[in-house]
Amino acid sequence: MFTKQLPTGEKVCAIGTTETDQKLRLIEIPRRKVGTKDVRIQIQYAGICHSDLHSSRQEWGKTQMPNVPGHEIVGFVTAVGSQVSKFKVGDIAGVGNFVNSCGSCNECSHDMVQYCVEGVVFTYGSPVNDEVGHTLGGYSEAIVVNEDYVFSIPKNLSLAGVAPLLCAGITVWSPMKHFGVKTGDHVGVLGLGGLGHMAVKLAVALGAKVTVLSHSSKKSDDAYRLGASNFIVTSDTKALSAADRTLDLVIDTVWAPHDLNGISKLLQTDGTIVILGMGKTLEISPTTMVFKRIKVAGSLVGGLKETQEMLDFCGKHNITSDIELVSVNQTEKAWDRMLKSDVKFRFVLDIAGTLNKEAIVAV
Known part of the structure; x- marks a missing residue:
């Protein structure tokens, strides 16, 4: 200090x-x-x-x-x-x-x-x-x-x-690296804003398949342009059911209060939801977590070393916001x-x- x-x-x-x-x-x-x-x-x-x-x-x-x-x-x-x-x-x-x-x-x-x-x-x-x-x-x-x-x-x-990248970029990079996102993984990104669009870019560059989850169908074109393989409107119960047990990790960038029960159904056994947005109340049933050993985690920006690693990675893959x-x-x-x-x-x-x-x- x-x-x-x-x-x-x-x-x-x-x-x-x-x-x-x-x-x-x-x-x-x-x-x-x-x-x-x-x-x-x-x-x-x-x-x-x-x-x-x-x-x-x-x-x-x-x-x-x-x-x-x-x-x-x-x-x-x-x-x-x-x-x-x-x-x-x-x-x-x-x-x-x-x-x-x-x-x-x-x-x-x-x-x-x-x-x-x-x-x-x-x-x-x-x-x-x-x-x-x-x-x-x-x-x-x-x-x-x-x-x-x-x-x-x-x-x-x-x-x-x-x-x-110095905030939005590292905020999504840190949990993806901590939870070991790699080629072949399937990552869900909840919310396609400042953090969410960086999560899509970085996850795709890491070799993951990405599904964007949004309350608005208006963002589908942007999601695909950024590299997402799939786009689901969170109010579409049929689309959510079709994606049951397809995700390894969900990066939750949403700040407003929302129900995680429907999102958690998309996770495979041992899947993880990482919460990035603060100032909200979350709803998730313990039963949902117990029957698939789901983890709900939080993450706060990133450390010095991983921030520099993220910047170097972005330089290598020509990624900016x-x-x-x-x-x-x-x-x-x-x-x-x-x-x-x-x-x-x-x-x-x-x-x-x-x-x-x-x-x-x-x-």
Whole structure:
């Protein structure tokens, strides 16, 4: 953790919410001086995640102000500390959900930083000992991060499409790797949104057959375009019955409350449902679980090593997120559209192109 006062090195432009109201404003924030193990990144793109909206609108409880969200960050290295060995000026680099951890607990020692016993330092909203008192995220011109929490980005990938990999991508990659998805497996993806579309792409690239499960028939064309072999509308009982005992693993990306009993029937004996969406109530019968030895598991993003492995895998297979690029002036409109699932499949902010004092009249 950061335990000593972190000296300010510069002021940068950002958009965030303040004590005044919950609307995004153009603000100036401090970034710490580049330390011996730090990397300074000039941010090019920042992906938009649901948590950005919820924290800024204080829908998950009181948020420390000012709040600058953003944890899907991609940009260019512009400065490195004297002891940095992984990066040099000019490199493409990324930052995900967290920027520090205790580094010594069992979880941190076994590449499970996301489950740090002491609690990770999230990219925004976590307490730190600086003049602000908490971390400020990627809706900003630049960020300074310890090199251990910075990722190398494959040069062949579109940077804007890479940004969501740092959250949506690793969130679905981690459980698929943990539960050993391999060639010949049959993976179900429940929900075809920001996370779901990445689950389809990554599972297909791992050699799995993919069935997309959705409440809307409107998403079938997208599912097949992304590589799915089958598409089922979850209200279609006949189609669900035809798929009985065909799946090895279900990646559940849905945030709204829903019944898992029908979905669990699709699993083979010893199958697993992995829950990724939070803030919901789940319904599943113990009988359903007992008679097929079904496991219901949860998963929270991914560790440092597996995030880099995921990025390298995406570089090898030329995988990025399907995005809509928006200016910072459009952020709140993008948030509202995101709540209506009106995006294919992830919004990304053009930070370098639109975040400056001259371009912004009012966010």
